[in-house]
Amino acid sequence: MMTPAQQKAFDIGQKIMALQRRFVTHARYRELEAKFDALLYHRRAGIELGQHHEAHGIAVIGRSGSGKSTAIRRLFSRHSDLQLLADGVVRADVVSLTVPSPATLKHVGHSCLQALGYPIRRDRTSGIIWELVQNHLRQRQTMFLHLDEAQDFYSSRFRSEMQDVVNTLKSIMQNRIWPVGIILSGMPGLMDLFDLDTQLARRIEPIHFAPVSYTSDGKSIRSVVEQYAHAGCLGVEAIILQAETVRRLIHAASDEFGLVIEIIIGAIEEALVAERKTLGLRDFASAFRRRTGCIDGLNPFLSEDFLAINAGKLLSSLEREDRNWRRKREEPA
Ligand SMILES: Nc1ncnc2c1ncn2[C@@H]1O[C@H](COP(=O)(O)OP(=O)(O)OP(=O)(O)O)[C@@H](O)[C@H]1O
Ligand SMILES: [Mg+2]
Structure with a gap:
């Protein structure tokens, strides 16, 4: 028998894995x-x-x-x-x-x-x-x-x-x-x-x-956020769909499409863990904080002047580890 806490973690894990299996045709x-x-x-x-x-x-x-x-x-x-x-x-x-x-x-x-x-x-x-x-x-x-x-x-x-x-x-x-x-x-x-x-x-x-940009990909990325939130059984707060938030998301992912998706999934996980019904800006901020370990002043979802943040650099310290992890996952069993 699982404890309620274990059951919750298991349910969230299942939802996240289902999201990771999704593929966005671009x-x-x-x-x-x-x-x-x-x-x-x-x-x-x-x-x-x-x-x-x-x-x-x-x-x-x-x-x-x-x-x-x-x-x-x-x-x-x-x-x-x-x-x-x-x-x-x-x-x-x-x-x-x-x-x-x-x-x-x-x-x-x-x-x-x-x-x-x-x-x-x-x-x-x-x-x-x-x-x-x-x-x-x-x-x-x-x-x-x-x-x-x-x-x-x-x-x-x-x-x-x-x-x-x-x-x-x-x-x-x-x-x-x-x-x-x-x-x-x-x-x-x-x-x-x-x-x-x-x-x-x-x-x-x-x-x-x-690399993706707001001008050419902003609309489709916004709809990806909606689709993923929906698949994770969450609503989305209005601020999430605003142009500025989408720009922050793209910047936080250092303009890479796959990283945009990873941050969206990370944010959904934060919301599910906090037992929220809707996906909010704080979930994105938490996801970025968890991933990079950076202070709020360097968090593209919180900082006033987010374009000045070098998100690529914050991500890249983890990147090697991440790539190795990904490689392992990709290897056929
Ligand atoms: N079209 C997509 N739909 C959904 N998720 C995606 C899509 N493309 C990439 N991702 C996700 O983005 C992340 C990065 O993708 P991937 O590992 O394929 O990048 P890569 O270009 O091979 O990077 P690297 O050069 O580090 O190997 C993965 O977690 C992957 O699941
Ligand atoms: Mg690769």
């Missing part, structure tokens, strides 16, 4: 979906005709918290026409992994093999590892290989290794027998990769998960 996501479908059906047509032209790819680029990993996970998991990696099924239309660090040729190849379900001993040469990767991609009939955190390729310490990895990715796309499209996602540093390698740039189309 314009960038639609762009991603359209581009992915174009590549997918082009490739399918080629396979049907037995013509294996070189494959192309997509790069999703945005700052931390913009929602790249979430969007790609959603894209793959909700596609009605994709066979994902599953127990007992050989075919895997897409295979997804996080770039390991350091992103050396051998290390990345090893992670690919692991993602393909063929973990091997570490003492193989990278030549053998990548040959195995290509073989398994063909056996599994994989059409797309997704590499998250791809900005890690661009680390000056491993510049020559990075070029090796890029060359290997290109050769995977150009494989005459079974070409595989590469989907990259990562932070803006990923763009440097394209400057460095024009051949790669020509084959991979970028989609920018750009």
Whole structure:
């Protein structure tokens, strides 16, 4: 038997988890979906005709918290026409992994093999590892290989290794027998990769998960607040829907869409814990305080001059921890 306090925490936990599972379809996501479908059906047509032209790819680029990993996970998991990696099924239309660090040729190849379900001993040469990767991609009939955190390729310490990895990715796309499209996602540093390698740039189309702004996204963010509050069984106080509050929210999230959502969910949790019926400004302020540990003078929901606050900096001290946590959550069990 749970005590009433335990029961309350359990109920709130369930509500919050349901909110975290929600996905808001945004314009960038639609762009991603359209581009992915174009590549997918082009490739399918080629396979049907037995013509294996070189494959192309997509790069999703945005700052931390913009929602790249979430969007790609959603894209793959909700596609009605994709066979994902599953127990007992050989075919895997897409295979997804996080770039390991350091992103050396051998290390990345090893992670690919692991993602393909063929973990091997570490003492193989990278030549053998990548040959195995290509073989398994063909056996599994994989059409797309997704590499998250791809900005890690661009680390000056491993510049020559990075070029090796890029060359290997290109050769995977150009494989005459079974070409595989590469989907990259990562932070803006990923763009440097394209400057460095024009051949790669020509084959991979970028989609920018750009920062949000009040002018272009204020209306939709306001409706997201309403939808989420409603889903959390809360009403919203009038002040929450005012332009200034929405501006504060966007600023507190340092203009990143995913962080906007995280703060909204955090505020809902505060309201539920305080057993309120409506979502108010103080819940947003508490959520930001809890997340950053900052004083009220630096809280974008409380400060008069909120635009002067560097929310990105307040968030970033926690960011690394957060990213690691997210990475763990994203790894398939
Ligand atoms: N479209 C969306 N709908 C609902 N929640 C979202 C959406 N996009 C992102 N989120 C939420 O925003 C947070 C950040 O998203 P995500 O981890 O995908 O960002 P990212 O761009 O991959 O960041 P990083 O570079 O740090 O890995 C997550 O908690 C995620 O659940
Ligand atoms: Mg991510």
